[in-house]
Amino acid sequence: MAAVVGLIAALGLGPVVEADAAAAGPGVTADRFGDRPHGFASLAGGTTGGAGGKVVTVTDQAALVKYAAAAEPYVIRVQGTITAEPFGASVEVASDKTIVGVGDSGELVQGEFHLSPGTHNVIIRNMTIRDSAIEGNWDCKDTDFDGIQMDTVQHVWVDHNRFSNICDGQLDVRKDSEYITVSYNRFEHNNKTFGLGWTTNVKTQITIDHNWFANTKQRNPSVDNAAYAHLYNNYLTAQVDPGDPVWTYGNWSRGRTRMVIENSYYQDVQHPYQADATAELVQHGSILKNTTGRHDAWGTAFDPRDFYDYRLDPAAAVPALVERFSGPQKAIGRAPYARH
Template sequence: MKQNLFAPFLLALAPLGLALACGTSAPDGPGGIDSLAGGSGSTGATTGGAASGESSAAGSSVAGGDPSPGGTGGGGSASTSGGAGGGEPGAGSGGAGGDGAGGAGGAVDSEGCPLTLEGFASVSGEGQDGTYGGRDGETVTVTTQADLEKYAGAAEPYVIRVQGKIAMSPKGKEISVASNKTIVGVGATAEISQGGFFLGSGVHNVILRNLTIGDTFVEGDWEGKTQDFDGVQMDTAHHVWIDHCHFHHIGDGMIDSRKDTSYLTVSWSILSDHNKAFGIGWTENLTAQMTIHHNWLRDLNQRNPSTDNVLRAHLYNNWLQRIDSYGNYARGGTNMVLENSVFDTVNRPHYYDDGTLVAAGNIYRSTSGDKESSGSTVSFFDPSDFYEYSLDPADQVEALLTRCAGPRPELGL
């Protein structure tokens, strides 16, 4: 299995100095505030843009630039304002634009926490060249449900900064998100309370980032039978990146990747205190491809995730803690590669049906029940044939996720 051996470098952070009023928009440069993709590889100066909104020449693997040329430095702000240095040539770092989406091993925040897109959401397919969200549109800041609904559902691309807590009405309301959107929380306190998001058929190129989503739980309905209040529901969407979020106390499913949703990456998020965490499937087709990495799933019951009929499912560096019913379930014909994860006080850590489940490098502590696999070496697919990724040692996962999972104070600023 290939690993990225280049250590992440710490990018200098600088304030933007942009004042964006609630419900108003301000255009940014090609990299864009919170564009999360670094602009296209050719938009910036050779050594990185000195002003916000510019990007380094290498761009990012997501935005069409080749991360390997790198560039030798860069101005701007690493996580908030377009390009910031791409690292030395050959380092594989790429330019980090917006909230940082350079090549594998690229952008980090001031605590060394990675901010880079990895996985199937970065891979081209279905007419979409990776996932970069609203990079090419204007940036708006919202503090109300009305403005969030307006911009999330617009036909045009937008980077939507969510500031503070937005309490949804009625309870359980799922905001419809159209294609080419970035919805990012401003700092670590942005919250969608008593609601969530819905991505319908054909919706693509969406980034949901740095948000706390929860409080739709209905008292007395632990099994979620009286309503369908999800944190994020996707029905045959594609190219979606859910990153650095915290899901808790949801009415039904925290994340439901339904039907033939594909090219999905869920990363650096916390799913906690609930019954049904992360359900995948509701389809007879075997076409979906997704990556689930560096997530902390704790104090949960089922669907952690339940992964039904996924052609290629890559799970790595996740931490499952205090799981009652079951952990990683490769259901139906799913083919799963499960690497360097930690199972701590988990019943039935992992098992599979008719597909394959390669389990390698995992740590099991106080577990019981199934630890099934079809082997420990790659069989059906090798993730490194599709994208580069940074595989951390399993014995470092708990400390890393304690420090870095969930919303980050420097994102979305």
């Protein structure tokens, strides 16, 4: 803890209040723990989830399914571990919902959150989503057990979650979904991690920041046909199966994607960032340590500041920041949702 506090203070990354450390950790600022999204999810009316709706606490699958699919807004607090039955079962999430883990203990095990076409205004935060993988089925070609899957949705914020050991995608953003922000998540122990696309249209706008990809093989993320993909301050490390010459990789700008990568940190990664000939990829300020393979950059892509303001942390600070602040946090599961 002291080392993290010292590094954050030395690099000038915001206030470090010792009194905060016992409760929520150092450097508690609006952009790290606030209950409003940044990036693309903040645009075009913003993303508020279930704000203004009833606050309910659920401890079992039936209650989670009931409130998540309801027509009216809800803030749904998930307390403890919920194991989905049957194995791989989906929890349908309707519009105007916030799903947030209580403390840092909220878990969905062997199940999926699913957002169907037309769904909008959803926040999923502070959850652990894990263990839908089938032993011995590494490629998962005959299953579709994602952690979160969304198709043709708008305004979704996926923040401070932990995804682990899922078959197949941990997070799939599909079929022309728009105004998405994916921030401060931990993606761990997986083959197909985080994919975007499944469309020939070029519509999606997505912000991906301060995420930790650890022991993940591919799609970290893979971004196909996104109009704007802004990746910054992400941490990629310790890939699984680095001897695979093709399908072990970090960030991939595919199809006609325009991608901007800023101040990320790549350690022990094969093909840290790459782009199709039809795509564009601009990279600024990242640190590469013990990386091999492709380091593509071409085209002009876009300027994220034409769309929104954001704070860019130094790449050297990314490992300490992301290790400390990504994944479920007790401060998130306690404070922000008491006042909705």
